[in-house]
Amino acid sequence: MAIRLLVSDVDGTLVDKDKNLTPATIDAVARVRAAGIGFSIISARPMSGLRPLLDTLALDGDVAAFNGGIVFRRDGTIVRHVTIPADAAREAMMLARESEVATWVFTGDRWYADDPDGPHTASERRASAQEPEVTDDPDALLDRADKITFVSDDADALHALYARIHTAIGDRATVAQSQTYYLDVTAKQANKGDGIAALADAVGVSLSDTAAIGDQANDLPMLKRAGLSIAMGNAPDAVKAAAAEVTRANTQDGVAHAIDTLILPRRQ
Incomplete structure (x- = not known):
């Protein structure tokens, strides 16, 4: 080969x-x-x-x-x-509210976080080469979201959340873990x-x-x-x-x- x-x-x-x-x-x-x-x-x-x-x-x-x-x-x-369909993004966010996870939304080239000092934000600052913008209304970003990341060091809880979200929107979006502590939702493509x-x-x-x-x-x-x-x-x-x-x-x-x-x- x-x-x-x-x-x-x-x-x-x-x-x-x-x-x-x-x-x-x-x-x-x-x-x-x-x-x-x-x-x-x-x-x-x-x-x-x-x-x-x-x-x-x-x-x-x-x-x-x-x-x-x-x-x-x-x-x-x-x-x-390509971006996440808005209905799929909103459904993922709704399901995540049942879990103890931090939430990040990426749109365009900006990173929005519900807690700038939450878990793994220091690592993401290095990876993204930017500071997060704090938002208390991530739903307002979901019409144009490139990626939603749910963050937790509870591996079992994050895997359970993966199962719920994938079952609900897996036909409309890609749901995958990019790290053991990150669960990402992106466009289907x-x-x-x-x-x-x-x-x-x-x-x-x-x-x-x-x-x-x-x-x-x-x-x-x-x-x-x-x-x-x-x-x-x-x-x-x-x-x-x-x-x-x-x-x-x-x-x-x-x-x-x-x-x-x-x-x-x-x-x-």
Whole structure:
């Protein structure tokens, strides 16, 4: 199998635990591109959280934010933009009110939170490269929401909420966990399976010649569609089981290791 495009998740995959690109990863991405293999990223992050990575890696082609909800380029061009249907967004919010979760709404390139000091806001500040705007009326944002994130460190409660929301709106929206403590609702087309297909199509590469690498449940759709699927060493067992290969953890430059041992040996 000749790999012509590598698509990477970001958090828990491309960056380390402090949300930084390591020198080894930067060098490996440069090597894979120098070998004639395309490189792109797809993430649950908003555009603001991807721009610093695009600058560091000098990526000018199509990349995807919000799990594929927005496909854009470093120069600001928006290639595709889909939002959550308003009725599905409102139903998800209504169901979440029955649970003890923090609520974030992303619209356009802004992050709105019901509590600016709530759980994991410090991490999201780094990931999104912005401060949250406080709102006590998130429902007012739901006609144009790119992503709703419910946040909780109670894994069982969040999984139960996932089941309720997915049952209610799964035919109209994508419901997936991007971290063990994040439950994301995005547009139906905003999933990494459709996202990787769009990124591959943009550069004229078939999915069979595409590799995907990720670490969480929201990465499963792209791992299933890519010709070569790679799970991070820090991924849950279910994600590892769904992948053809497993690389090192993101704390051990797993993407760089995958590039050197799994991608470059398969260059055309």
